[in-house]
Amino acid sequence: MNQTSFIQDTIAYAMQMKQFTREDWIVYIVWIGLMMGLVFSTLGFTLVGYSNGVEYPPYVWWVPMGTLIFVGAIAFDTIGHRTAYKEELAKGEALVHHITIFAGITSCIVLCLAYSSPEFWKIPAFVLIALSVLYSIIDEALHWHRYLRLKSDRVEMWSHFFIFLGHNIFVFAWLNWFLDGYPGVKETLALL
Numbered sequence: 001m002n003q004t005s006f007i008q009d010t011i012a013y014a015m016q017m018k019q020f021t022r023e024d025w026i027v028y029i030v031w032i033g034l035m036m037g038l039v040f041s042t043l044g045f046t047l048v049g050y051s052n053g054v055e056y057p058p059y060v061w062w063v064p065m066g067t068l069i070f071v072g073a074i075a076f077d078t079i080g081h082r083t084a085y086k087e088e089l090a091k092g093e094a095l096v097h098h099i100t101i102f103a104g105i106t107s108c109i110v111l112c113l114a115y116s117s118p119e120f121w122k123i124p125a126f127v128l129i130a131l132s133v134l135y136s137i138i139d140e141a142l143h144w145h146r147y148l149r150l151k152s153d154r155v156e157m158w159s160h161f162f163i164f165l166g167h168n169i170f171v172f173a174w175l176n177w178f179l180d181g182y183p184g185v186k187e188t189l190a191l192l
Helices: 006-019 022-051 058-082 086-113 118-148 154-179 185-191
Strands: none
Touching: 006 058, 006 154, 022 058, 022 185, 058 086, 058 154, 086 118, 086 154, 118 154
């Protein structure tokens, strides 16, 4: 039975950043910075439109909000990945992470490209989103396997729950926006 509180475990998990090497800091800053760029670009875009009277469907706000949930979770998860679980990840789980990240980033790029050429990019968007979700599920299975072997902890597991939650919220909100014809995008682009 765990004798410490979840808050204590979370603080201890975050304190592992003290073990970061220069390379760990670079990877961490680039990864979190890239994803914060997605938060700021989607939020900034929608705020520019909204502040100028553009009406978006309510679900559109879940794109930046889901992304923010995702970023908060990966900010914690990456700490463990760069420290306590680095060796475990090297056994194969890191490859699943790289595939998931590739599918996730390219799905966002394709969803942007789909604004101008929806019929051309529709199938790649669906496929890349499906692959990003599939590989996220595979990643979760690997994490649960590690957790059951006592090679993970509850902070990492909760961070993965919020990674999965945030990713699915933002990507499916974005997909819905695309399928609805991107209402409000044309008007916002005219303002930029």
